[in-house]
Amino acid sequence: MSKRIGFVEPPAPIHIELDGEVVEAYEGESVAALLVLHRDGMSRRDRDGDARGLWCNMGTCSECFVRLLEHGRSRRVRACLLEATDGMRIATGSHTQDD
Amino acid sequence: MKKIARRSVEHWTNSDVFLSDIDFLVIGGGLVGAASAWHLASAGTKVWLCEQASPGHGASGQNAGSLHFQIERRFLEREDGVGREGEQTAQLSRLAVQDWRDLERQIGRNLGVHMEGGLMVAHSAQEVRLLETKAAREQAMGLAVETIDRAQVQALAPYLSPDILAANFMADEGHADARIIAPAFADAAQSAGARLLDATRVASLQKRGALFEARLEKGEEIQTVTAAKVLICAGIWSPQIAAMAGLHLPLFPAPLTMNATARTAAFLPYLIQHVGRRLSIKQTAAGNLLIGGGWPSRLHRTGSGFDFSRAPALVPQSLTGNLQTAVETMPVIGEHELLRSWTGITAVTQDQLPVAGEFPSLPGLFCAAGGSAFTLGPTFARLVADQMLERRRDEADALLSVASPARFESLNGFMGR
Amino acid sequence: MTDNAETSYDVLIVGGGPAGQAAALELAAVGARCAVIDEQARPGGQILRQPPVSFAAQNWVDENSYRPLRQQLRVFENQAAIAWLGRRSVIGLQPGPQGHSLTTSGADGLQELSAAHVLIAAGCYDMPYPAPGWTLPGAMGAGAMQTLLKAQGIVTGEPIVFAGTHPLMLLIAAQISRAGGKVAEVAFDRSLATIGKSMIRHCATALRNGSLLGEAGKAMMDLRRAGVPVRFGRPLQEITGADRVTGAVFGEADHPETTPCGSIGLCYGFLPQSDLPRQAGLSVRWSSPSGGWATCHDQWMQSSVEGVWVAGETTGVAGAPIARDEGRIAGLGIAAALGLITNRDATRRAAPFRQSRKAAMRFAAMLDDIAAPKQALDRVAASNTTICRCEKVSASAVRETLGSTTDVNAVKRITRCGMGLCQGRNCEHMLIRMSAAAEGRGLETMKGFTGRFPARPVSIADLLEKPLP
Numbered sequence A: 001m002s003k004r005i006g007f008v009e010p011p012a013p014i015h016i017e018l019d020g021e022v023v024e025a026y027e028g029e030s031v032a033a034l035l036v037l038h039r040d041g042m043s044r045r046d047r048d049g050d051a052r053g054l055w056c057n058m059g060t061c062s063e064c065f066v067r068l069l070e071h072g073r074s075r076r077v078r079a080c081l082l083e084a085t086d087g088m089r090i091a092t093g094s095h096t097q098d099d
Numbered sequence B: 001m002k003k004i005a006r007r008s009v010e011h012w013t014n015s016d017v018f019l020s021d022i023d024f025l026v027i028g029g030g031l032v033g034a035a036s037a038w039h040l041a042s043a044g045t046k047v048w049l050c051e052q053a054s055p056g057h058g059a060s061g062q063n064a065g066s067l068h069f070q071i072e073r074r075f076l077e078r079e080d081g082v083g084r085e086g087e088q089t090a091q092l093s094r095l096a097v098q099d100w101r102d103l104e105r106q107i108g109r110n111l112g113v114h115m116e117g118g119l120m121v122a123h124s125a126q127e128v129r130l131l132e133t134k135a136a137r138e139q140a141m142g143l144a145v146e147t148i149d150r151a152q153v154q155a156l157a158p159y160l161s162p163d164i165l166a167a168n169f170m171a172d173e174g175h176a177d178a179r180i181i182a183p184a185f186a187d188a189a190q191s192a193g194a195r196l197l198d199a200t201r202v203a204s205l206q207k208r209g210a211l212f213e214a215r216l217e218k219g220e221e222i223q224t225v226t227a228a229k230v231l232i233c234a235g236i237w238s239p240q241i242a243a244m245a246g247l248h249l250p251l252f253p254a255p256l257t258m259n260a261t262a263r264t265a266a267f268l269p270y271l272i273q274h275v276g277r278r279l280s281i282k283q284t285a286a287g288n289l290l291i292g293g294g295w296p297s298r299l300h301r302t303g304s305g306f307d308f309s310r311a312p313a314l315v316p317q318s319l320t321g322n323l324q325t326a327v328e329t330m331p332v333i334g335e336h337e338l339l340r341s342w343t344g345i346t347a348v349t350q351d352q353l354p355v356a357g358e359f360p361s362l363p364g365l366f367c368a369a370g371g372s373a374f375t376l377g378p379t380f381a382r383l384v385a386d387q388m389l390e391r392r393r394d395e396a397d398a399l400l401s402v403a404s405p406a407r408f409e410s411l412n413g414f415m416g417r
Numbered sequence C: 001m002t003d004n005a006e007t008s009y010d011v012l013i014v015g016g017g018p019a020g021q022a023a024a025l026e027l028a029a030v031g032a033r034c035a036v037i038d039e040q041a042r043p044g045g046q047i048l049r050q051p052p053v054s055f056a057a058q059n060w061v062d063e064n065s066y067r068p069l070r071q072q073l074r075v076f077e078n079q080a081a082i083a084w085l086g087r088r089s090v091i092g093l094q095p096g097p098q099g100h101s102l103t104t105s106g107a108d109g110l111q112e113l114s115a116a117h118v119l120i121a122a123g124c125y126d127m128p129y130p131a132p133g134w135t136l137p138g139a140m141g142a143g144a145m146q147t148l149l150k151a152q153g154i155v156t157g158e159p160i161v162f163a164g165t166h167p168l169m170l171l172i173a174a175q176i177s178r179a180g181g182k183v184a185e186v187a188f189d190r191s192l193a194t195i196g197k198s199m200i201r202h203c204a205t206a207l208r209n210g211s212l213l214g215e216a217g218k219a220m221m222d223l224r225r226a227g228v229p230v231r232f233g234r235p236l237q238e239i240t241g242a243d244r245v246t247g248a249v250f251g252e253a254d255h256p257e258t259t260p261c262g263s264i265g266l267c268y269g270f271l272p273q274s275d276l277p278r279q280a281g282l283s284v285r286w287s288s289p290s291g292g293w294a295t296c297h298d299q300w301m302q303s304s305v306e307g308v309w310v311a312g313e314t315t316g317v318a319g320a321p322i323a324r325d326e327g328r329i330a331g332l333g334i335a336a337a338l339g340l341i342t343n344r345d346a347t348r349r350a351a352p353f354r355q356s357r358k359a360a361m362r363f364a365a366m367l368d369d370i371a372a373p374k375q376a377l378d379r380v381a382a383s384n385t386t387i388c389r390c391e392k393v394s395a396s397a398v399r400e401t402l403g404s405t406t407d408v409n410a411v412k413r414i415t416r417c418g419m420g421l422c423q424g425r426n427c428e429h430m431l432i433r434m435s436a437a438a439e440g441r442g443l444e445t446m447k448g449f450t451g452r453f454p455a456r457p458v459s460i461a462d463l464l465e466k467p468l469p
Helices: A031-039 B002-006 B015-019 B031-042 B084-107 B125-140 B150-156 B178-191 B235-244 B316-329 B331-335 B377-388 B393-403 B405-412 C018-029 C064-078 C142-152 C168-178 C192-201 C203-208 C210-225 C275-279 C320-337 C343-371 C374-381 C395-402 C408-415 C428-439 C460-465
Strands: A013-018 A021-026 A042-045 A051-053 A065-070 A073-078 A089-091 B022-027 B047-050 B118-122 B145-149 B166-170 B195-197 B201-208 B211-218 B221-232 B252-261 B271-274 B280-283 B289-296 B337-348 B355-358 B365-369 C008-014 C034-037 C082-085 C088-094 C100-106 C109-120 C124-126 C139-141 C160-164 C183-188 C236-240 C247-250 C257-260 C263-267 C270-272 C284-286 C293-295 C308-310 C386-388
Touching: A013 A031, A021 A031, A031 A042, A031 C142, A042 A065, B022 B031, B022 B211, B031 B047, B031 B178, B031 B365, B031 B377, B047 B178, B084 B178, B084 B377, B084 B393, B118 B125, B118 B150, B125 B145, B125 B166, B145 B150, B150 B166, B178 B195, B178 C408, B201 B221, B201 B235, B221 B235, B221 B377, B235 B337, B235 B365, B252 B316, B271 B316, B289 B316, B316 B331, B316 C460, B331 C460, B337 C460, B355 B377, B355 B393, B355 B405, B365 B377, B377 B393, C008 C018, C008 C100, C018 C034, C018 C064, C018 C082, C018 C320, C034 C109, C064 C210, C064 C320, C088 C109, C088 C275, C109 C320, C109 C460, C124 C142, C139 C142, C142 C160, C142 C168, C142 C263, C160 C168, C160 C247, C168 C183, C168 C210, C168 C263, C183 C247, C183 C257, C192 C203, C192 C343, C203 C210, C203 C343, C270 C293, C275 C293, C308 C320, C320 C343, C374 C395, C374 C428, C386 C395, C386 C428, C395 C408, C395 C428, C408 C428
Parallel strands: A013 A089, B022 B047, B022 B221, B047 B195, B118 B271, B221 B365, C008 C034, C008 C109, C034 C082, C109 C308, C139 C263, C160 C183, C160 C263
Antiparallel strands: A013 A021, A042 A051, A065 A073, A065 A089, B118 B166, B145 B166, B201 B211, B211 B221, B252 B289, B252 B337, B271 B280, B280 B289, B355 B365, C088 C100, C100 C109, C124 C270, C236 C247, C247 C257, C284 C293
């Protein structure tokens, strides 16, 4: 299991929606970190149905693309560069839509 | 000569050839060159296919792979519209439809051929009139093109913009996979006995007696070969090769831009084009949307001319112009990501018609280049191979008359050799 | 540094790590108007990847070796004359005779920036090492684990295995262990004897850099104290699991040994970020022994294109101290080119940085030698592992195609290896190695993929909302 560790003092929690499930997060925390905590790092299933996870956590490998749903728009963004904000809605690529 | 026993083409009777090292030298390993080499080798002749990089390295592998048989926007722009040349091109298009439908079976390899139809769309009333005129001409030429109205467009392709007023639909259009097609033909050619010389440049080409002598360079290795006949199909490099033989082949570089989106689930079975704007859209088997249509890029220059060895520079206005046109035609494209914009150089003639056939002033030297060489490429390859093999020659000559390099005789008449 | 909305500067610096900061500080000190662009919200680069401001982190990267870098970061953050353009990806660089233009992409769409001089200090990334099973959730670059810890306070699935050739994994494992994470094993691909030979080859350097080696020694001791085995001569054979990582298999095929784990960090070296240099047509060279494309430069860190400069890992992965020296040298070079200081001044002030860079280069060469990944990569090249993650192209599919052509762009077209969302960053290095081997050519003679716009995938709607000029 992954876990948060105690050397940071995070602020009061916020909530984001991950594939329709509400999860607790902290303002500014990366969505990739939330994928690690809540999905074992899984960001999508590929076209063969295989589970895939984030690899580089620095915007380079393109493995952690998820969809950010806001303003009636669906944008594909890298989870590792996306900072959580309260009420944010995220769809991981688990639905083979993007692969 | 050793290979005489192998020779199986009855009409192939030029006695001088028995003195040559090989029967045919094909210069340029693009779609046309690789497919020609396949036809020639399949007829039992000795063929070398010479490619400066690897098969499909040039425009054949870099174009967006449209199989478009409707009259092109660029021809509609011409004042003379579509006259006799248009009809002859249409005739070639009809043959190309048949060729493409059967290619994968013939060569036993996947070419990503996908022919489920093509829509050429119109945004304005004026463009709709253009569609109607165009469809009438095409029908007269025997091309199965129909005009459909906005409701029919929406029923067929609901992802197209509701602003599209009408479209011409042709069931035979589609696309093929430009990435794999030249390598597949080169592979088939080799299986048929052709020899592929990759990373090999032609350093000189001249006629000696009845034969052609070419000097070929692969790095430090140099070899000289004599061939009975030579085919130049080297895209924008063709004029340089022709010049080695002392001939004008007036082709001009057209540096273009193409765009690919990230993969998405399959939704677009058709080739989409626009009657009034530069646009082509299709979805590859892998799922990427390819967006092109003839938007310019910028050639790098050297002290003495253009530099074809470098990929042309991207022109920002072309990139956004192309994508804007795409989104106005198919709004859903705005939701996708641009993965890659790339540039490539195609070759066009002043009259925009392709070049395919034998140079009258230098018999034995053939060329096939100058635009439409993807859609019509397999057909050019087949017909030029027929010419070179003296097989159904009259028929091939007649079909290729619109593209014959004879039209450059006025220039080549000035050239002493 | 200050947030800033200008679009034209004297100098645009890509990357807010040690190199970019150092250059910006030199330039700001002489009055140049410069902006630093970075994909991260806060400066620091990967080595000092900062947590969100709201986290109020305690004891953040407090190891001794980070001290000079932390000090520079503090000065950088307090230098008001430097514009900070965080949370932006540079997707395009078009050099021009009258100045260069950069296209950036962020949450608010695209922005065009221009400057007379551009410095690319874009850092490096974990070498994507295609071990069988490496696409499973839980398998990641060791650097990813480190940044998750440093910047997010998160430990990946426990227990954690590290496997690789690069000694940096010792430090990362120790950091995670000290922070309370459970590490199952640190497995070096090469034997201790081989590593020892490398150290002996560089013994003078090893002695001169006792403190840096001491850092590794301390990590080993900490790990031992925490009961974490550090093993040598233990090549990774496979990562196992169905939907996520559950184990790492080591040893020979007939005697496999499995270490159960919840995640695995792979550490085989680092590749320079080279998208922008290649897109802009700068001269690059193959970077040995870890691979990737290093940008060529002159003694002032200017690339083959006038007014485009490079510093840090962009010029070849050599570590943060060298990156900082190169950033300073580039900053002084640009300042002289702008006429803000004399050439003589620049030469005088750059002298100590050149000296320390030279000394540190020897240590970097020793590390390269110790961490050489060739053997580990050759093993993968002979397997049927997926090397192109995006398009799922296996090493065996690539090998098959290499029978007909060894041109990497041709192999790419035929197999789709490198055509996916990552634009080749994950697989190109493997493809080049395999192609060079197939042709019997030296890696330094190979050509790579053609660099194209955009350097990162970009929303088409964004591109049209704010079109390029």
